[in-house]
Amino acid sequence: MENLYCLRCNREIEAGQKSVAVYMFAQTVGVRPRQKSAARRICFCPQCSVSLAMGPPPEGALNVAAWMMIRELVGADPALTEAAWETLRGVVGLLPAEGSDGTPRRSTGTEGYFEF
Ligand SMILES: [Zn+2]
Numbered sequence: 001m002e003n004l005y006c007l008r009c010n011r012e013i014e015a016g017q018k019s020v021a022v023y024m025f026a027q028t029v030g031v032r033p034r035q036k037s038a039a040r041r042i043c044f045c046p047q048c049s050v051s052l053a054m055g056p057p058p059e060g061a062l063n064v065a066a067w068m069m070i071r072e073l074v075g076a077d078p079a080l081t082e083a084a085w086e087t088l089r090g091v092v093g094l095l096p097a098e099g100s101d102g103t104p105r106r107s108t109g110t111e112g113y114f115e116f
Pocket of ligand 1: 006007008009010011044045046047048049
């Protein structure tokens, strides 16, 4: 299976990971034989899905249509919001928290680089 990337932040989305997928295809109407474009799958990671859904409507009719669908999904189930929060917590966890591990901040070598 191809690797999927969040359209907004380019984060890789692994198979089975919580995300929002927007499927799109175009087809002709009233034309025989009917022409149908290949279906495209556009993915958003939980953070971008929630951020988009909470944000103002984007410009462009197609964007607004997709935005309304994402809002519907994000509003229907808190799982995505929770996943976004979990990711956020993970990022915060990577940052050194001063004093939280019992060691003084200045003892970590690299910190000296920032002292002028
Ligand atoms: Zn994203």
